[in-house]
Amino acid sequence: MDENQRRAYWRRNLRLMAVLLTIWAAVSFGAGIWFVKPLNNIVILDFPLGFWFAQQGSILTFLALIAVYVWRMDRLDKEFGVDELEEEGVHHP
Amino acid sequence: MSEIQVWTLVFAGLSFALYIYIAYASRVKDTAGFYVAGGGIPAPANGAAIAADWMSAASFISMAGIIALSTNGYDGSVYLMGWTGGYVLLALLLAPYLRKFGKYTIPDFVGDRYSETARMVAVVCTVVISFVYVAGQMSGTGLVFARFLNVNATTGVIIGMVIVFFYAVLGGMKGITWTQVAQYSVLIVAYLIPAVAISTELTSIPVPQIGFGQILAELDGLQRDLGFAEYTAAFTNMNMLNVTLMTATLMFGTAGLPHVIVRFYTAKNVRAARFSALWALFFIALLYTTAPSIAAFSKLNILQDVSGAAVDNLPGWAQTWADVDLITVDDLNGDGVIDYGADAANELVINNDILVLAAPEIAGLPAPIIGLVAAGALAAALSTASGLLLVISSSIANDVYYKRINPQATEARQLMVGRIAMAAAIVVAGYLGINPPGFVAQVVALAFGIACASFFPVLVLGIFWKKCTAMGATAGMLTGLVVTLAYMLWTIDIYGNSEGIFGIAETSFGVVGMALNFLVTIVVSQFTPKPSPVMQELVEEIRYPGRTKLIEAHAKGELPPDVH
Numbered sequence: 001m002d003e004n005q006r007r008a009y010w011r012r013n014l015r016l017m018a019v020l021l022t023i024w025a026a027v028s029f030g031a032g033i034w035f036v037k038p039l040n041n042i043v044i045l046d047f048p049l050g051f052w053f054a055q056q057g058s059i060l061t062f063l064a065l066i067a068v069y070v071w072r073m074d075r076l077d078k079e080f081g082v083d084e085l086e087e088e089g090v091h092h093p
Numbered sequence: 094m095s096e097i098q099v100w101t102l103v104f105a106g107l108s109f110a111l112y113i114y115i116a117y118a119s120r121v122k123d124t125a126g127f128y129v130a131g132g133g134i135p136a137p138a139n140g141a142a143i144a145a146d147w148m149s150a151a152s153f154i155s156m157a158g159i160i161a162l163s164t165n166g167y168d169g170s171v172y173l174m175g176w177t178g179g180y181v182l183l184a185l186l187l188a189p190y191l192r193k194f195g196k197y198t199i200p201d202f203v204g205d206r207y208s209e210t211a212r213m214v215a216v217v218c219t220v221v222i223s224f225v226y227v228a229g230q231m232s233g234t235g236l237v238f239a240r241f242l243n244v245n246a247t248t249g250v251i252i253g254m255v256i257v258f259f260y261a262v263l264g265g266m267k268g269i270t271w272t273q274v275a276q277y278s279v280l281i282v283a284y285l286i287p288a289v290a291i292s293t294e295l296t297s298i299p300v301p302q303i304g305f306g307q308i309l310a311e312l313d314g315l316q317r318d319l320g321f322a323e324y325t326a327a328f329t330n331m332n333m334l335n336v337t338l339m340t341a342t343l344m345f346g347t348a349g350l351p352h353v354i355v356r357f358y359t360a361k362n363v364r365a366a367r368f369s370a371l372w373a374l375f376f377i378a379l380l381y382t383t384a385p386s387i388a389a390f391s392k393l394n395i396l397q398d399v400s401g402a403a404v405d406n407l408p409g410w411a412q413t414w415a416d417v418d419l420i421t422v423d424d425l426n427g428d429g430v431i432d433y434g435a436d437a438a439n440e441l442v443i444n445n446d447i448l449v450l451a452a453p454e455i456a457g458l459p460a461p462i463i464g465l466v467a468a469g470a471l472a473a474a475l476s477t478a479s480g481l482l483l484v485i486s487s488s489i490a491n492d493v494y495y496k497r498i499n500p501q502a503t504e505a506r507q508l509m510v511g512r513i514a515m516a517a518a519i520v521v522a523g524y525l526g527i528n529p530p531g532f533v534a535q536v537v538a539l540a541f542g543i544a545c546a547s548f549f550p551v552l553v554l555g556i557f558w559k560k561c562t563a564m565g566a567t568a569g570m571l572t573g574l575v576v577t578l579a580y581m582l583w584t585i586d587i588y589g590n591s592e593g594i595f596g597i598a599e600t601s602f603g604v605v606g607m608a609l610n611f612l613v614t615i616v617v618s619q620f621t622p623k624p625s626p627v628m629q630e631l632v633e634e635i636r637y638p639g640r641t642k643l644i645e646a647h648a649k650g651e652l653p654p655d656v657h
Contacts, residue, residue, distance in 0.1 A: 001637065010636055017185050024181045028174045028344075033336050036167070036327040046306035051325040054170035055385040056302060059177045059378050066184045066371045073189075073367060082639040083364070 001080060009080050016072055020065045027053065027061045100464025101241040108279050108468045109256055112475075115275055116260030116268035124507050127265030128197040128487045129358040136365045138274050140372020143356045145273035145280065145472070146480035147347075147373070148380060149226070150233025152176070153280060153473035158448030161388035161395075166312075166324035168331050169388065175340045175541075177374060177381055179347025182549075184370035187348060188357040190556040192366035193635040195648040197358060198484065199351045199548060200492040203570075205647070206555045206628070208563035208657050212492055214570050218547045219351045219488045223481045224525065225540045226352075227518075230478040231526020234471060236446060240417055241467040247527050253475060254523040261479045261519070262512050266487075269479045270359060276472035281379055283469025286462055287453040288383045291390045294456055305386035308393050315396045320435040324389065335601045342603035346541030349548035352480040355487070363638040391448050394455050399441060400433035407431075410454035419444040482522060486514035539581055542603025546573035550610040556636075559629040561614065563657050564621040569614030577606035627656050 001009065031039060032054040039050030047056075077083040121127050134142070160169025194202055199219055204212025231250050238249025260268050288301040298304035313323040322329035328336065347353065356373075360366040398408050404424045407415060414420040421442045422431055433441045450470060453463045490511035495502055502510070547570050554561040584591050584599040597605065624632075627643075631652075634641050646652055 006633075006637065013636070020181070020185060024178065028178050028340065029337060032170060032174055033327075033333065033340065040325065040327065045303070046309060048309070048325045050327065051167055051170075051309075052306075054167060054327075055173055056382050058174045059382055062177050062181050063371075063374050063378050065181050066374055069185055070367045070371050074364070077364070077638055082637055 001082065005080060009076065009082075012076060013073070016069065016076075020069055024062065024065055028058045032058045096460040097463050098242060100461045101467045102464075104461075104464045104468035105242075105471055108275075108472060111275055112256065112272045113259050115271045116264035119267045119271050120263050121265045121267045122508075123504055124197075124491070124511065126267045127508055127511050128483075128491060129355070130265075130267040130270045132195075132359060133361055134270055134359045134365075135361060136368035137372050138270070139356065139360050139365065139369040141277040141376055142270045142273040142359075143353065143369060143373035144376035144380075145277035145476035146356060147353055147477070148277075148280065148377060148473055149477035150230050150236075150470065150474035152380065152384075153284065154233055154236070154449055154470050155446050156449075157384045157388040157391065157452075158443075158445035160385055161392040161448055162443055163445050164331075165322050165326070165329045166389070166392075167327045168329065168336070169385065171331075171336055171339045171343065173381055173385060175343025176347055177377060178340070178344040180370055180374040180377070182344060182348040183353070183357075184367060184374075186553055187354065187556070188360075188366045188370050189363045189638070190635045191354060191552070192357050192360055193363050193638065193644065195358070195644070197355070197491050198487050199354055199552070200488055202555065203551060203566070204492060204496065206624075206632070206657075207551070207566045209497070211551070211563055211567045211570065212496065214567055214574075215548070215551075216488050216492050218543065218570070218574060220485055222540045222544050223351060223485045223488075224518075224521065225543075227478050227481040227485075227522040228525035228529055230474045230481070231522050232529050233446075233474040234478075235526060237450070237467055237470045237474070240414075240419075240447075240450065241464075250523055250526040253471075253478070253526075254519055257475055257479050257482065258516065258519050261482055262515050265511070266359060266483055269483055272479070273476045276476040277376060279472040280469040280476075281376070283465045283472075284380050284383060284449070287456060287458055287466060288387050288390075290458055290462075291452065291456040292386065295390055295393070301386035301390070302382045305389045308389060312389060312393050312396075315393070319396070319400065319433060322435075324392065331598075332596070334595065335598050338597060338601035338604050342545050342601055342607075343541050345549045345607055346543075346545035346603055349544035349552065350541070351488070351544070351548075352477075352484045354552075355484055356480075387449060387452055391452055391455060395443065396433070398455070399431055402431050404429050404431055404440075408455075410451050413454065414444075414447050414451060419447045478522065482515055482518045485518040486511050489514040489518075539600065539603075542577050542581065542600065542606065543574065545603035546577040546606030546610055549607055550614055554611070554614055556632065558618075559632045560618060560623055562618040562621045562623060565614045565616075565618030568617045569610040569612075572613040573606040573610030576609055577603055580606070625656055627652065631656075 036050030040048040042049040125131050156172055200212050200215035203215040234253035235246035235249040238244050239246045260272050289299050292301035292304035293299045296304035296307040309325055313325055316324050357366045360369045399411055404422055411420055423440050425438060425440050431440050432438055453466055490507060494510050495507050551566045551570055580602045581599045584593040631643055631647060634643050
């Protein structure tokens, strides 16, 4: 990678991180804590929604966020030709 | 010997034999194998090992009980969100970069990236956090043995020490990793079987995560009738400020825990480190989405079966636990009936730690399943204990002995020091498990506060800010550590017992310490000597996957020692 490519790769990585971390905060602190009371007035499948986000929904969202991150970074690595496949990255001494 | 004890012995015996066999089959001969399993573990296995490493006696035995009994349903969510949310931070901000950087421990990263002084501060933090944590695992082991095999807790802890000694000292990280994969399998099967059975029985839906919605309205109603706040109502025990801060402390603390971070060094490469985080959270989520359902189901059973029952006619499971004093019934008003309620007239006290162990009995499941749950609890406690002991021994053998005392030490000698440090750590951990200092239960949650306040900022800034300086990081770590410890001592019941600032609980304070750490690190870095150009180049290199000469030279230890 030359200097420009490096900068482009890093910028796209940072942008992906910013988007995912915003969702991370919105679901856990937002839906699970700050807005839990109003959300609890909505009941879906017998679950008060705020309570559901706090005990189940946030965990499932976290899992989805990491899955998206792993998938998008894989694509980014391929695009920039730095994918590792099964080869070992760094050897330990 | 009762049927339950026989089955417990069978499952515990079989699983222990398996762990030791695995450790024997994967014994190691070099330090890379001992510290990081040679760095060649495939992602799904590494994820299962992280999950077992991470889910301790507290997750397996205590968490559902804390959600159901000591807090009020909703408030237990701080653990559910806090302990899983940290994995998002780990996956996005730390895992791939630390893997690319290479090496063995957190102090290794801190020492190589910043300075030798910073390395020593990091060693102290690592050892403190890990010992605090491991004491809880050892006493958890004792509790399980005491209840299911009728030996006393001390004997239980000693049995646990001997088992861990065999597979950790022999196999190092390689043995521990593959043992943890087996331990994860045992613990998750043991956790899910009773949960599925109870959910089917109460709601005829075999998926507990969905089934528990069905009982929430009934549970809320029962709680209201007995004078408790509703199970799903928010902020009844803790206010919004404390819920927010404690969740954040557990999240950032998780991302700074030495025994979790070291696991990303064991991954095959950068890509495998990312996938490890995904697999880890998947395996953890299986248990963490089940725990709140077990909590709700058990709470409902307790309210229906025990509350209002005759004092001399307790249900069988309650009597068994009452016999070992983990359930106490005190008929205060002498009417022969158990009055369970939120006020001083309450006549029933249930220890949080028995809920999961008692769940199969409460649901009337057969003895083999109860034995399996006991084996699962032991797997949870022992897997975490071995991971922590490894972190302690590698910090001492690698970062103190090899890097500071004797850099000329041969491979064989380093390995021997690692094993001796491991053995010594096991003895200390066992002692702490047998004679737990009174504050251990409180301090385990505080380990997260310390990890959060000391490590998270120096790791993140070390990766994302090339100009973060050695003096900045050292000053920041010390500030976070000292301020957080001081606040805890000031507010914990048995010491200062103060209200604190804005009523912030000691368990919620870590993230405040972390903010101070960030502030101090950034300010001091403005006025102190910048890292060398080579170091800045190295920090930039770890942002991209694939091989590069500089990283390779660093991994082989060929960079000059004063490269900071």
